[in-house]
Amino acid sequence: MVTAREVAKLAGVSQATVSRVLHDHASVSEDARRKVRRVMAETGYQPNGAARAMRTNRTGTVGLIVDDMTNPFYPELVRVLGAELGAAGLRMILWDSAGPGERAALDAIDQRLVDGLLFTTATAASVPLARAIDRGAPVVLVNRTVPDLACDQVDSDNHAGAAAAARYFAAAGRREVALVDGPRDASTARDRGAGFRAGCAGNGLELPESRIAGGGLSHDGGRAAMARILAGGPAPSAVFCANDFSAFGALDALADAGLRVPEDVWVIGYDDIPMAAWGAFGLTTVRQPLADMAATAVSLLRERVAEPGRAVRHQRFRNDLVVRRTTNGQEVLR
Amino acid sequence: MVTAREVAKLAGVSQATVSRVLHDHASVSEDARRKVRRVMAETGYQPNGAARAMRTNRTGTVGLIVDDMTNPFYPELVRVLGAELGAAGLRMILWDSAGPGERAALDAIDQRLVDGLLFTTATAASVPLARAIDRGAPVVLVNRTVPDLACDQVDSDNHAGAAAAARYFAAAGRREVALVDGPRDASTARDRGAGFRAGCAGNGLELPESRIAGGGLSHDGGRAAMARILAGGPAPSAVFCANDFSAFGALDALADAGLRVPEDVWVIGYDDIPMAAWGAFGLTTVRQPLADMAATAVSLLRERVAEPGRAVRHQRFRNDLVVRRTTNGQEVLR
Structure with missing residues (x-):
């Protein structure tokens, strides 16, 4: 198959001129344009990308489905996944699972515009996810997982990380959790809630329903929860939140109520997004090893593309408590 | 050209089975696989995406070049641009200008894998930007602009927005700025710095060199600046920061120094990213109309793809001061 370089040589022009002709750029002389077009027609030249995709049945492009880019956790995940894909010479098409994004991802799979999909926001109810798997498209779930789904999955041990938060509160004598x-x-939130409940039960901490509120994973949700x-009874002495973003909201609500952190109330979030370390927050949190998770997800997807029939794998990473000001910087237990 | 639906009909199988064969999925009977492959060979079937790209010389995909996803401004810009592209039925390949991203974007232009590029982080020194334009690729700059560059550009009036911040300080009697x-x-930062200086000069505020520090556009940079x-002399009574992210850093540094906001020092940022409104910050800032800017950028790119020779346009939007707690919520002037 003839290349742009060969077209340029045969037409007696530069490669940049060939590229300009391809893009219908105005700054090409009519003469050069005619010569390039004639050589292209005679040699059957096709631009590399589409031609290579047809020849190899590979596009070199991977679809990434994300959610709620206002939560800095997702941009961070996009950044580390993008770096891994870039290092592997792969491109990344980004879809937002809100709106028409998942449907567009499915169309791209049907049209063979991507080699596979990375879902970061999978739920068991996701129709596009189920249909992508039904079509045999290479799919890897990263961050959120769906039990018993027949695809490669990468997450971290959210249950154990949340249980460690409860153990930490108990060891510090903060019992009104x-x-x-x-x-x-969302598997992440479900596992964290279950892990915190289990950690409370295992360490003799009572967690009455009046001290549990569903707050979603947003700042405003955490604030309202x-x-x-606080409206439902005496203030707790320690609060665990489903993620850092909701913990920032909880901190705002505590300040609204005139409560001091950490003197009156300790707060722990989840994810260790960069701003958790800011002076304004100093948020104690549980860290997921995002870079390792991203590298594993990309390598599982590449292996799946290369060998569609291989057995499904689920890889889980451990999480670590990062202690800061919102728990008085006290490393009572690691 | 034959479609997947017609292949399915001719092979006597479902369309999902055709898709599974395309993806080499294991759960297809050998018999069905053979039938589908035979029909594909006989009809010259090619998966839609690549074939359509070759036929139409359009990919339906646009490249987006961003920077520093840890600054929530960029995810927000990605979100609004993605929504605009999605509504237009276009896909978005995302590249980070750090690392190999810009080079990869240029390769994609050369290979005709994208119809055009949206640069959000353009500088005059950007080699890939200059080469993309040299190749005649449809390019639109959004957010940051480069004077005299022959491509469509969309920004907002950063100079006027920053000058308004200086006028606001002066009207409130906060004179030690x-x-x-x-x-x-970065044109955004350059215009804001120049606008603030001009606003000070025009309103009789002195801005000595000792009260100017380069802080970049990050939290840590703003904090250090x-x-x-503060180390260089008496504390100012009002601070203008190049963006919200650096303003959050400045707030941390003021707290470190025991200074109260807004009692001792007023602070104004730029961008109005969502967290500027959080209780922890309550940051007065200057708002760019991001959704309008995104819609304009996408429509300029589509027009450029459809008509490569048309005259270059530069569209600039106005900015508005959003008053919050860090300037005592005082609407002294709008």
């Missing part, structure tokens, strides 16, 4: 819970359809808990 | 400045190669200003 509260939970700003996340949505049950914390306000409901 | 300081500037946490951004990098000069504010600390240098």
Whole structure:
């Protein structure tokens, strides 16, 4: 198959001129344009990308489905996944699962415009996810997982990380605990809620329903949930939140109520997004090893593309508590 | 050209089975696979995407070049641009201008894998930007602009927005002003710095060099710049920062120094990213109309793809001051 370089040589022009002709650029003389077009027609030249995709049945492009880019966790995940894909010479098409994004991802799979899909926001109810798998498209779930789904999955041990938060509160004598819970359809939030409950039970901490509020995974959700808990009875002495973003909201609600952190109330979030370390927050949190998770997800997807029939794998990473000011910087237990 | 639907009909199988064969999925009977492959060979079937790209010389995909996804401004810009592209039925390949991203974008242009590029982080020194334009690729700059560059550009009036901040300080009698400045190669930061200086001069405010520090556009940069200003002399009574992210850093540095906001020092940022409104910050800032800018950028790119020879356009939007707690919520002037 003839290349742009060969077209340029045969037409007696530069490669940049060939590229300009391809893009219908005005700054090409009519003479050069005619020569290039004639050589292209005679040699059957096709631009590399589409031609290579047809020849190899590979596009070199991967689809990434994300959610709620206002939560800095997702941009961070996009950044590390993008770096891994770029290092592997792969391009990344980004779809937002809100709106028409998942449907567009499915169309791209049907049209063979991407080699596979990375879902970061999978739920068991996701129709496009189920259909992508039904079509045999290479799919890897990263961050959120769906039990028993026949595809490669990468997550971290959210249950153990949340249980460690409860153990930490118990060891510090902060016994009046509260939970700003996340949505049950997201495996991350579900596992964290269950892990915190299990950690409380295992360490003799009572967690009455009046000190649990569903707050979603947003700042505003966390703020509203914390306000409901405070309205429902005496203030807790320690709060665990489903993610850092909702913890920032909980901190705002505590400040609204005139409560001091960490003197009156300790707060722990989840994810260790960069701003958790800012002076304004100093948020104690549980860290997921995002870079390792991204590298594993990309390599699982590449292996799946190369060998569609191989057995499905699920890889889980451990999480670590990062202690900061919102728990008084006290490393009572690691 | 034959479609997947017609292949399915001719092979006597479902369309999902055709898709599974395309993706080498294991759960297809050998018999069905053979039938589908035979029909594909006989009819010359090619998966839609690549074939359509070759036929039409259009990919339906646009490249987006961003920077520093840890600054929530960029995810927000990605979100609004993605929504605009999605509504137009276009896909978005995302490249980070750090690392190999810009080079990869240029390769994609050369290979005709994208119909055009949206640069959000353009500088005059950007080699890939210059080469993309040299190749006649449809290019639109959004957010940051480069004077005299022959491509469509969309920005907002950063100079006027920053000048309004200086006027606001002057009207409130906050006369000891300081500037946490951004990098000069970014048009946004350059225009904001120049606008604030002009606003000070025009309103009788002195801005000595000792109260100006380059802080970049990051939280840590803003924090370090504010600390240098405080170390260099008496504390200012009002600070203007190149963006919200650096303003959050400046707030941390002011707190470190025991200064109260807004009692001792007023602070104004730029961009109005969502977290500027959080209780923890309550940041007064200047708002860019991002959704309008995104819609304009996407429509300029589509017009450029459809008509490569048309005259270059530069569209600039106005900015508005959003008053919050860090300037005592005082609407002294709008």
